[in-house]
Amino acid sequence: MSGTQLLDATGIAKSFGAVRALTEASLHVSEGEIVALMGANGAGKSTFVKIITGALRPDSGTVLIRGREARVGSPAQARRSGLVPVYQEPSLIPDLDVADNLRLTDTPVEPFRRWVEELGIRRLALSDMIGDLPLATLRILDLARALASAPDVLLLDEMTAALPTDLVERVLKVMRQKADEGMGVIYVSHRFGEISELCDRATVLRDGMSVGDLKIEPGVEDRAVELMLGQKLDLAARDIHKTRGTTGDRPRMRVKGVAIAPKVSDISFDLFPGEVLGVVALEGQGQDELFECMAGFMPPRAGSIEVNGVAADFRHPADAIAAGVKFVPGDRADALLAQRSVRENIALPFSARIRAWGGLKLRHERARVAHAIARLQIDTRAQGEVQRLSGGNQQKVTIGRWLATGVDTLLLFDPTRGIDVRTKRQIYPLVRELAEQGASVLFYTSELEEIPLACDRAVVIFNGRVVDIIDAEVADEQTLLRAAYGLVAQEGAA
Amino acid sequence: MSMVVTDPPLVRFGRFLRDNPVIPLVVFLFVLVAVLEIMRPGIVTPFRAGRDGVISTFWLGNLIKFAIPLAMLAACQVLTMLTAGIDLSAGIVATVAAFVCATLSSIWGVGPAVATALLAGLVVGVVNGIGVGLVRVHPLIMTLGTGLIATGVLQVYQRLVINAGSEIPGFLTWLGTGRTLAMPNGLFLFVPFALFIFWLMRFTGFGRLLFALGSNENAAKLSGVRAWQVYVALYALSGVIAALAGLLYLGIIRQTSLSLANPLMLPSVAAAVIGGTSIFGGRGSYAGAIVGALIIRVLDTMLTLMQMPEGARTVLFGLIILAVTAIYVRITGSR
Numbered sequence: 023m024s025g026t027q028l029l030d031a032t033g034i035a036k037s038f039g040a041v042r043a044l045t046e047a048s049l050h051v052s053e054g055e056i057v058a059l060m061g062a063n064g065a066g067k068s069t070f071v072k073i074i075t076g077a078l079r080p081d082s083g084t085v086l087i088r089g090r091e092a093r094v095g096s097p098a099q100a101r102r103s104g105l106v107p108v109y110q111e112p113s114l115i116p117d118l119d120v121a122d123n124l125r126l127t128d129t130p131v132e133p134f135r136r137w138v139e140e141l142g143i144r145r146l147a148l149s150d151m152i153g154d155l156p157l158a159t160l161r162i163l164d165l166a167r168a169l170a171s172a173p174d175v176l177l178l179d180e181m182t183a184a185l186p187t188d189l190v191e192r193v194l195k196v197m198r199q200k201a202d203e204g205m206g207v208i209y210v211s212h213r214f215g216e217i218s219e220l221c222d223r224a225t226v227l228r229d230g231m232s233v234g235d236l237k238i239e240p241g242v243e244d245r246a247v248e249l250m251l252g253q254k255l256d257l258a259a260r261d262i263h264k265t266r267g268t269t270g271d272r273p274r275m276r277v278k279g280v281a282i283a284p285k286v287s288d289i290s291f292d293l294f295p296g297e298v299l300g301v302v303a304l305e306g307q308g309q310d311e312l313f314e315c316m317a318g319f320m321p322p323r324a325g326s327i328e329v330n331g332v333a334a335d336f337r338h339p340a341d342a343i344a345a346g347v348k349f350v351p352g353d354r355a356d357a358l359l360a361q362r363s364v365r366e367n368i369a370l371p372f373s374a375r376i377r378a379w380g381g382l383k384l385r386h387e388r389a390r391v392a393h394a395i396a397r398l399q400i401d402t403r404a405q406g407e408v409q410r411l412s413g414g415n416q417q418k419v420t421i422g423r424w425l426a427t428g429v430d431t432l433l434l435f436d437p438t439r440g441i442d443v444r445t446k447r448q449i450y451p452l453v454r455e456l457a458e459q460g461a462s463v464l465f466y467t468s469e470l471e472e473i474p475l476a477c478d479r480a481v482v483i484f485n486g487r488v489v490d491i492i493d494a495e496v497a498d499e500q501t502l503l504r505a506a507y508g509l510v511a512q513e514g515a516a
Numbered sequence: 517m518s519m520v521v522t523d524p525p526l527v528r529f530g531r532f533l534r535d536n537p538v539i540p541l542v543v544f545l546f547v548l549v550a551v552l553e554i555m556r557p558g559i560v561t562p563f564r565a566g567r568d569g570v571i572s573t574f575w576l577g578n579l580i581k582f583a584i585p586l587a588m589l590a591a592c593q594v595l596t597m598l599t600a601g602i603d604l605s606a607g608i609v610a611t612v613a614a615f616v617c618a619t620l621s622s623i624w625g626v627g628p629a630v631a632t633a634l635l636a637g638l639v640v641g642v643v644n645g646i647g648v649g650l651v652r653v654h655p656l657i658m659t660l661g662t663g664l665i666a667t668g669v670l671q672v673y674q675r676l677v678i679n680a681g682s683e684i685p686g687f688l689t690w691l692g693t694g695r696t697l698a699m700p701n702g703l704f705l706f707v708p709f710a711l712f713i714f715w716l717m718r719f720t721g722f723g724r725l726l727f728a729l730g731s732n733e734n735a736a737k738l739s740g741v742r743a744w745q746v747y748v749a750l751y752a753l754s755g756v757i758a759a760l761a762g763l764l765y766l767g768i769i770r771q772t773s774l775s776l777a778n779p780l781m782l783p784s785v786a787a788a789v790i791g792g793t794s795i796f797g798g799r800g801s802y803a804g805a806i807v808g809a810l811i812i813r814v815l816d817t818m819l820t821l822m823q824m825p826e827g828a829r830t831v832l833f834g835l836i837i838l839a840v841t842a843i844y845v846r847i848t849g850s851r
Contacts, residue, residue, distance in 0.1 A: 317738075338740075339737055339738055339739075339740055343739075344740075356732075356735065357734075357735050358732065359728055359735055361799065362731055362798075366728075370728055370735070370736065370739040370741075371739040373722070373728075373741075374725075374739055374740035376745060379720060379722040380722070381719055423739065
């Protein structure tokens with residue numbers, strides 16, 4: 023399997039002002055090899071990826087591509103020398119159609135088409151506007167574009183996050199196949215399942231240093247987590263204390279026959295005080311629209327939503343907030359003021375209403391924000407701007423905003439997407455704790471194994487309809503997956 | 517996770533400048549003043565020329581007097597730019613306010629005249645705010661349009677009051693031309709005004725929302741902010757500020773014309789941009805805009821002293837503003 027060295031990054035160091043993001047990071051990829059790059063929140067993964075792909079220059083250290091010192095000065099240069107990245111956020115221009123996007127990067131059309139089909143996307147026309155396509159499709163197009171330029175080394179950064187399971191399977195299969203043909207792959211991911219299925223080796227980063235190179239074999243998960251955390255910890259959050267929601271009460275929120283154009287046709291369920299209700303759905307089954315509708319971003323076309331028995335006619339998120347319904351969207355970039363401080367981000371809802379436009383009550387604000395920061399254990403060393411925080415800490419800020427104002431009903435849309443194990447393990451207990459204090463939480467996640475960890479019940483949505491409501495306690499991944507595909511769940515549960 | 521290390525002094529100095537972007541501007545202002553003094557010895561330090569003090573209070577007072585209305589109009593630009601907007605009607609609103617005040621004073625008396633002038637600013641501002649916030653017209657287009665409409669209305673209005681004559685209220689002349697302890701009386705208006713703007717931007721919920729809308733309107737919406745309310749209030753405020761600046765300018769110039777304050781319009785945008793306010797929203801400082809206004813005034817004096825033809829002066833003025841902004845952006849790493 024291992025032949026010539028394709029990529030050799032050695033002793034990379036990089037500081038931002040007084041903060042040293044990387045001290046000595048190294049990564050090697052040989053021909054035909056798939057190497058996982060792992061690391062907890064703030065380990066320096068994103069900085070390392072940016073340096074390898076030429077988006078940032080290292081302070082010291084070398085990056086060799088095929089043994090030649092590649093002064094990788096720009097992403098375009100890295101691309102020409104054979105290293106092509108695919109990021110979590112698709113790098114396609116929404117106002118152009120597919121063909122124009124290909125032209126921008128000089129991507130040959132025929133191989134692109136072939137890869138798109140190979141990766142399981144049917145019904146794609148080159149004249150489709152990028153902005154009209156769902157996120158999962160965009161990720162695949164991004165990958166197909168990268169493959170079409172026949173790279174030596176492909177870098178996938180959290181590429182499968184929030185991708186439906188069938189597409190993930192396809193991606194993994196294609197990667198394996200390309201690796202057999204000699205391509206090198208760097209696979210940045212938090213998902214052990216995929217890593218053990220796909221990768222040959224894993225390089226683990228901690229505190230800006232490469233702390234280990236692991237061969238993928240059974241039991242490697244424990245060792246990797248150990249390396250990432252620098253101490254031995256239980257992987258699963260099994261010890262999370264769960265008390266069952268009091269489903270006998272009057273529902274906090276009642277969704278009745280809701281339809282939203284174009285995807286949601288008929289969704290009904292009750293959300294009770296003190297419960298965490300999971301939402302199980304493959305990508306694009308209408309869950310995005312459901313959450314946005316419940317949060318007041320768009321009205322339902324048919325059906326009704328009730329809060330505490332009163333019909334809720336939300337015309338603006340402000341209406342939902344007034345009714346105690348708070349929304350954490352899937353994309354952190356949608357929720358944060360990137361250039362502003364953690365405090366301003368958390369305190370933003372305080373100033374929303376006109377009667378709070380006057381002088382700030384700074385002491386009151388500081389106390390509430392400090393409380394939220396402490397409760398979520400947000401790492402605020404990067405005081406200045408939220409954009410300098412790691413993804414996990416940014417996500418905590420978006421949740422902390424609502425803790426600071428008090429929560430009755432929390433709508434969490436994929437809050438653990440693309441964040442590290444440690445932060446995830448802090449988020450589940452927090453969600454449980456909120457429920458114990460009487461809050462209702464609606465929790466959509468693209469990672470099925472989180473459902474039994476965090477939820478009491480789970481509502482399964484397929485093709486814009488509720489197909490099942492299952493007891494999360496007894497649901498294993500197989501049951502959930504079958505349900506998500508619209509198959510009868512009883513068989514799996516039995 | 518990551519360690520904190522001590523950086524070399526130069527790096528720390530660079531970061532200090534980034535965190536305090538007004539400092540390089542003030543330094544640049546002093547450099548310009550020094551150049552001015554070299555060009556025309558004695559203009560700034562008349563002591564050498566045998567006149568009244570170490571620094572010419574006459575020169576300094578004059579500089580400040582003419583910088584004040586510019587700095588007030590720059591406030592309109594800073595506030596609107598925080599939300600990624602702009603107020604191109606500010607100059608015309610100032611002109612309208614001055615004209616209305618001067619013509620009505622002789623008919624209705626000073627009080628109602630001033631009130632009507634400010635009301636005119638408020639009306640234009642509210643229309644701007646409704647256009648930007650509710651109809652979602654781009655601020656550039658919206659304020660350009662209302663500015664043109666206001667210009668036309670002013671011409672019609674002029675025909676109506678053509679026989680009334682004009683009168684400049686005494687207290688405006690006092691504010692515009694009078695001096696106390698050698699400093700212009702305009703500071704009695706401007707110092708509280710500037711403190712109000714600082715307070716508004718830093719210590720009020722409204723100020724927070726301006727930064728929030730400019731950084732990420734979607735995040736603001738998600739947090740329950742009804743953006744249109746903020747836009748209407750913001751442009752209304754901008755209109756009133758512009759009208760106030762027009763009244764002060766009337767007191768300084770002591771003449772009425774149909775284009776009185778219009779030449780201040782683009783320099784007010786320049787003052788805001790030189791002062792480090794991003795036209796893309798979310799970033800800005802009023803202190804910077806005040807220094808920007810002073811810089812523009814000093815540059816103006818310099819170019820006048822060179823006795824260049826008007827065209828060449830304008831070209832040079834534009835070039836200098838571009839250069840200053842480019843250098844400033846380079847130093848502070850902001851956009």
